[in-house]
Amino acid sequence: xxxxxxxxxxxxxxxxxxxxxxxxxxxxxxxxxxxxxxxxxxxxxxxxxxxxxxxxxxxxxxxxxxxxxxxxxxxxxxxxxxxxxxxxxxxxxxxxxxxxxxxxxxxxxxxxxxxxxxxxxxxxxxxxxxxxxxxxxxxxxxxxxxxxxxxxxxxxxxxxxxxxxxxxxxxxxxxxxxxxxxxxxxxxxxxxxxxxxxxxxxxxxxxxxxxxxxxxxxxxxxxxxxxxxxxxxxxxxxxxxxxxxxxxxxxxxxxxxxxxxxxxxxxxxxxxxxxxxxxxxxxxxxxxxxxxxxxxxxxxxxxxxxxxxxxxxxxxxxxxxxxxxxxxxxxxxxxx
Amino acid sequence: xxxxxxxxxxxxxxxxxxxxxxxxxxxxxxxxxxxxxxxxxxxxxxxxxxxxxxxxxxxxxxxxxxxxxxxxxxxxxxxxxxxxxxxxxxxxxxxxxxxxxxxxxxxxxxxxxxxxxxxxxxxxxxxxxxxxxxxxxxxxxxxxxxxxxxxxxxxxxxxxxxxxxxxxxxxxxxxxxxxxxxxxxxxxxxxxxxxxxxxxxxxxxxxxxxxxxxxxxxxxxxxxxxxxxxxxxxxxxxxxxxxxxxxxxxxxxxxxxxxxxxxxxxxxxxxxxxxxxxxxxxxxxxxxxxxxxxxxxxxxxxxxxxxxxxxxxxxxxxxxxxxxxxxxxxxxxxxx
DNA sequence: TTGAAAGCGCTAACAG
DNA sequence: CTGTTAGCGCTTTCAA
Numbered sequence: 001x002x003x004x005x006x007x008x009x010x011x012x013x014x015x016x017x018x019x020x021x022x023x024x025x026x027x028x029x030x031x032x033x034x035x036x037x038x039x040x041x042x043x044x045x046x047x048x049x050x051x052x053x054x055x056x057x058x059x060x061x062x063x064x065x066x067x068x069x070x071x072x073x074x075x076x077x078x079x080x081x082x083x084x085x086x087x088x089x090x091x092x093x094x095x096x097x098x099x100x101x102x103x104x105x106x107x108x109x110x111x112x113x114x115x116x117x118x119x120x121x122x123x124x125x126x127x128x129x130x131x132x133x134x135x136x137x138x139x140x141x142x143x144x145x146x147x148x149x150x151x152x153x154x155x156x157x158x159x160x161x162x163x164x165x166x167x168x169x170x171x172x173x174x175x176x177x178x179x180x181x182x183x184x185x186x187x188x189x190x191x192x193x194x195x196x197x198x199x200x201x202x203x204x205x206x207x208x209x210x211x212x213x214x215x216x217x218x219x220x221x222x223x224x225x226x227x228x229x230x231x232x233x234x235x236x237x238x239x240x241x242x243x244x245x246x247x248x249x250x251x252x253x254x255x256x257x258x259x260x261x262x263x264x265x266x267x268x269x270x271x272x273x274x275x276x277x278x279x280x281x282x283x284x285x286x287x288x289x290x291x292x293x294x295x296x297x298x299x300x301x302x303x304x305x306x307x308x309x310x311x312x313x314x315x316x317x318x319x320x321x322x323x324x325x326x327x328x329x330x331x332x333x334x335x336x
Numbered sequence: 337x338x339x340x341x342x343x344x345x346x347x348x349x350x351x352x353x354x355x356x357x358x359x360x361x362x363x364x365x366x367x368x369x370x371x372x373x374x375x376x377x378x379x380x381x382x383x384x385x386x387x388x389x390x391x392x393x394x395x396x397x398x399x400x401x402x403x404x405x406x407x408x409x410x411x412x413x414x415x416x417x418x419x420x421x422x423x424x425x426x427x428x429x430x431x432x433x434x435x436x437x438x439x440x441x442x443x444x445x446x447x448x449x450x451x452x453x454x455x456x457x458x459x460x461x462x463x464x465x466x467x468x469x470x471x472x473x474x475x476x477x478x479x480x481x482x483x484x485x486x487x488x489x490x491x492x493x494x495x496x497x498x499x500x501x502x503x504x505x506x507x508x509x510x511x512x513x514x515x516x517x518x519x520x521x522x523x524x525x526x527x528x529x530x531x532x533x534x535x536x537x538x539x540x541x542x543x544x545x546x547x548x549x550x551x552x553x554x555x556x557x558x559x560x561x562x563x564x565x566x567x568x569x570x571x572x573x574x575x576x577x578x579x580x581x582x583x584x585x586x587x588x589x590x591x592x593x594x595x596x597x598x599x600x601x602x603x604x605x606x607x608x609x610x611x612x613x614x615x616x617x618x619x620x621x622x623x624x625x626x627x628x629x630x631x632x633x634x635x636x637x638x639x640x641x642x643x644x645x646x647x648x649x650x651x652x653x654x655x656x657x658x659x660x661x662x663x664x665x666x667x668x669x670x671x672x
Numbered sequence: 673t674t675g676a677a678a679g680c681g682c683t684a685a686c687a688g
Numbered sequence: 689c690t691g692t693t694a695g696c697g698c699t700t701t702c703a704a
Contacts, residue, residue, distance in 0.1 A: 011680095011682085013681080022692075023681090024684080024690080028683090031683085033683095037689075043689090055483035057483075060462070061400045061401040061461070061682090062681035066683045068696095082422075086416035090415065090417065104440055105441060106439070107429055109430075121438065126397055273632060291629055293602070293629040293630050293633065296606060297633035298633055345697095349697080349698095358674070358676075359675090359676095359698080360675065360676080361674065364674095367699085374673055379674090395698070398697035398698040398699090401697080
């Protein structure tokens with residue numbers, strides 16, 4: 001258990017002195033710019049060795065202060081409590097590192113104030129790109145970025161002031177609804193409208209999914225019951241209370257459901273379990289999101305997976321080229 | 337769509353000129369140190385207003401370079417693909433922000449090389465504390481920290497060179513095993529030894545859990561079958577092949593299982609599904625980890641939850657006080 | 673009450 | 689091939 005107190009850190013000046021050369025030579029060698037400075041291989045080798053021996057670590061603060069580009073890319077994410085955002089973050093980190101960028105990520109708990117505070121903080125750290133994932137107010141973040149000379153991108157939830165890369169929610173929801181309706185027909189023998197649960201009516205994705213949901217019903221000439229569109233928010237508890245209230249008001253609930261995210265699905269499954277409403281005749285569900293345990297353990301649950309890899313490839317192609325597409329990028333989600 | 341190119345950033349000198357004062361006054365006011373510098377409320381107000389108007393943003397790199405403390409706390413985490421690490425990261429961020437620290441997190445995919453590279457990068461950014469969560473080689477990271485004058489802490493997986501905060505894996509596994517054995521007896525009417533699946537024999541936690549597993553069997557005077565301890569790694573595919581191989585070698589597998597993490601459980605459930613090995617008589621499982629969908633949808637699956645909140649409270653009490661406990665901190669996991 | 677000035681550690685001209 | 693120098697933007701004495 002060997003925790004020392006701050007030993008004074010080694011700088012390139014210390015190294016220069018030790019080697020008997022100048023700080024600029026050290027800097028050039030350590031940055032790999034020594035071919036263009038035509039430093040002798042011998043000197044370079046010596047510098048590298050001594051740096052190693054001394055456990056030298058670059059002071060990024062100083063380096064960044066002097067440099068023009070920080071290579072820092074920031075990402076804001078609402079939560080880490082589901083596979084979707086988890087894989088976004090993981091993939092983002094991997095892809096950023098692949099191109100020598102330094103990713104910094106922070107979760108903002110769907111709190112608009114925290115979002116802007118986090119954005120400001122990241123900009124203080126000189127991040128060059130800020131990716132807002134599922135942000136409640138992406139345009140506000142873009143505004144902040146613009147005044148700091150940083151570029152911004154919206155992922156998952158679109159904004160109007162920066163390029164947006166999202167899923168094709170309309171087409172995805174339409175297909176998921178179609179499949180779920182078909183599943184209902186197969187299992188129950190009748191073609192009845194579904195219940196829509198979860199998400200915020202005000203957010204773009206939910207609106208689009210509701211639109212796809214309606215379209216799929218219209219495609220089969222089934223009337224949608226307006227009181228059966230429960231855009232009650234994402235949190236599990238919200239879904240629980242919404243279902244509880246609807247059951248109280250209407251009695252028997254539809255056997256078929258469209259659930260908007262695994263977060264909401266958690267609430268739906270919880271309510272199904274505690275309410276015993278469906279005991280003996282389990283509902284048939286389509287979920288706009290994916291989770292391995294639901295796939296493995298769920299009965300009659302169809303899922304769509306958003307194309308995380310594809311979305312991040314779009315993100316990084318914009319970052320790589322600096323050239324943003326003029327239109328919103330919409331990627332088809334994936335059905336197994 | 338309004339993405340400007342880098343407008344030159346406003347500095348405190350620009351502000352000073354605009355206000356008609358000095359950079360030091362601006363700095364003091366913007367840092368809230370103006371009472372001790374006895375700057376007039378008027379000047380302070382004017383500076384604040386102009387800064388606002390200009391959309392001034394502190395250059396943290398410059399600030400940090402000059403300052404002695406960075407207030408940056410780093411965390412290394414293996415993956416974001418399960419609820420356990422997700423909640424560790426989320427809680428870490430929240431608690432760090434509560435005390436005015438700046439959290440930076442990175443996932444290292446259980447890759448030892450990436451771990452040390454990530455550690456070095458974080459130290460370059462002058463992070464003062466580095467929390468290694470589930471690191472494959474925590475002592476190596478501590479060594480790196482020591483040479484940079486940073487402090488390190490181990491979370492989840494212990495090391496020998498820095499304070500470690502972990503779950504009481506032995507006691508947790510013993511109790512989980514006891515419960516699972518009891519469940520087996522209740523459901524099947526016989527007291528038979530369990531199969532242990534997942535984790536690495538070389539890692540401390542797995543070793544302790546195996547020890548608890550053995551102890552619980554011993555407590556009930558049941559002999560453990562050595563070929564039934566499959567510490568095959570964490571990845572789902574590893575569990576799949578281990579079960580496949582065992583089934584091929586031995587025929588019928590035990591109905592009762594101890595599964596070491598939800599990651600491995602994913603593989604176990606997958607194999608159960610595709611192999612049809614247990615069709616009609618589902619296994620009785622205890623899982624050292626927690627997931628909401630397993631809790632909701634799983635049949636006969638007992639789970640333990642590690643005390644994430646408690647562990648991070650220990651972490652931050654060390655960071656807050658700077659005073660590390662002499663012994664390893666072990667927190668009891670939580671049974672529902 | 674306020675300003676001037678030094679310097680954190682590094683990079684990138686510019687001189688040799 | 690290599691060293692000297694001038695800052696990057698900020699904080700913090702030290703003087704006034």
